[in-house]
Amino acid sequence: MPRYAFKIEYHGAPFCGWQRQAGGLPSVQQSVEEALARLEPGDHRIAAAGRTDAGVHATGQVAHADLAKDWQSFRLAEALNWHLKPQPIAITACAQVPDDFHARFSAMERRYTFRLISRRAPATHDKGLVWQVSQPLNAEKMRQGAAHLIGLQDFTTFRSVMCQADSPVKTLDEIRIEELDYPGGQEFRFYLRARSFLHNQVRSIVGTLERVGAGSWSPDRVADALAAKNRAACGPVSPPDGLYLTAAGYPADPFA
Template sequence: MPRFALKIEYHGAGFAGWQRQKDHPSVQGAIETALAKLQPGDHTIAAAGRTDAGVHGLAQVAHCDLVKDWAPFRLSEALNYHLKDQRVAIVDCAPVTDEFHARFSATERRYLFRLISRRAPLTHERGLAWHIKHPLDADAMQAGADHLLGRHDFTTFRSSICQADSPVKTLDELRVEEIEIPNGVEYRFHVRARSFLHNQVRSFVGTLERVGAGAWAPGDVRRALDARNRAACGPVCPPEGLYLAGVTYPDDPFSQT
């Protein structure tokens, strides 16, 4: 059966997350329903990562197996036709070998978190960024973030319902970017690692926001990390500012498209 890699963009609002659920709309379910319009029957697609309710995708990657050997462009166009009423789009499609697996072949995942500081409520960016009213110190947040780089036991920054076998992960990048915008400031957190624990990025950002606000010192982040205790974590920030921004593979399936 021909296998295809799909690069997927989606707005997380209105979905109970990526993973298919029986009684709630999901991104996976929307795409599998669209696939069933092209090839009747049940479909199960595998993705590079499962995003939570309200989390967005800029470049999620999934793979699917079909009977027909579609031209990739025609497949993406057909899927987008059936997804037109959803906030989901196939932005690229490529044929891959049977050995390619969207999750297990990935060597790196990249996340972006957007936080906007301004007094007025968000309008155009509502639902697309975490809104706070107070200013933040980007340098202090970066100093706190630096304590998290490298290989650590991230129990403190792991959800109590996380199903990962081990809390030990290697964080390759956690970079804080400060951008002046009309009437406020946007802070972007660029996070990169091979894999992540459940709620790890949101736990990072919620903790670093406390550093930026002056409630924590940068060194408190290290003490929280060393505690290996979920109770030592700062607040977990809301999901609407989080985006799965990209996935890396040894051979990029989309490089020739």
């Protein structure tokens, strides 16, 4: 059975997250599996690079599936997009990959972007696509706070108590914070890169750094919170609306 990799974009709002869950909203995984079943009847189970939470968006999720037929990848993507309509899920790239490619286990890197807006007036075009706060934020202080988190660390403070990872020790390779013009306010984009992330890690980090930007936390308090290795030392967890899984990296780019 040939194996295919898919690059997937989705709007997180109408879904319970990537993973299938009992009851409630549909999952992105389920929607893609059902679209696959329209092409080749039967049960399809797909694996993905990142198990995004409810409300979290993706522009570069990667998943793989085994199919019976030898599909031309352009036609496969077109057919899936047809069956995914009108759900806000799009297959933006598709390629046949070696049998040992695994979207989750072969991934060497994940990248997330978080969009944080500071302004008094409510968002219009960006509603649901950003986290909005009303107080001005200091990018330089957020960068100072973020610097404490880079490298090999015990991220117990910055992971959900529900996190199922064996170890809280992870290497965070990058947090870059960009400040952009935004009508009537400020926009901050946080770019995070790591081999893998813990459950709620990005939202815990961004929620904490927002406190630093607002002046409620000193940048050094981020180091203290990390050293505490205690979930209670974390700042507030940000809402999911501003978070995007933008890329997964593999030894060889499956879509190249």
